[in-house]
Amino acid sequence: MALDTRFQEPELPEVSRFFGIVIAMYYNDHSPPHFHAKYSGDQASIRIDNGAVVEGKLGTRAMRLVEEWRVLHQAQLLEDWNRARARQPLNQIEPLE
Secondary structure, three states, X not given: OOOOHHHHOOOOOEEEEEOOEEEEOOXXXXXXXXXXXXXXXXXXXXXXXXXXXXXXXXXHHHHHHHHXXXXXXXXXXXXXXXXXXXXXXXXXXXXXX
């Protein structure tokens, strides 16, 4: 499957992709630490620490998948958040299988 190049911009690097859901993180984004999930025209900003939606929305199924993935990769997400704040290259995170 070809990657959607809209999410490969330097300011919004993609860190994971699974089941059509794209997970990305802005460089030097505002607090609280969060990531962006995009799926089927919907998008949401989701806190790394507790999974709360900061802004936007995702469908119920997509949100459940993102939450399952977030719990599994919370430490890696926080590491990428810190790397993004320091404007360092982000690490790819394993997709949900």
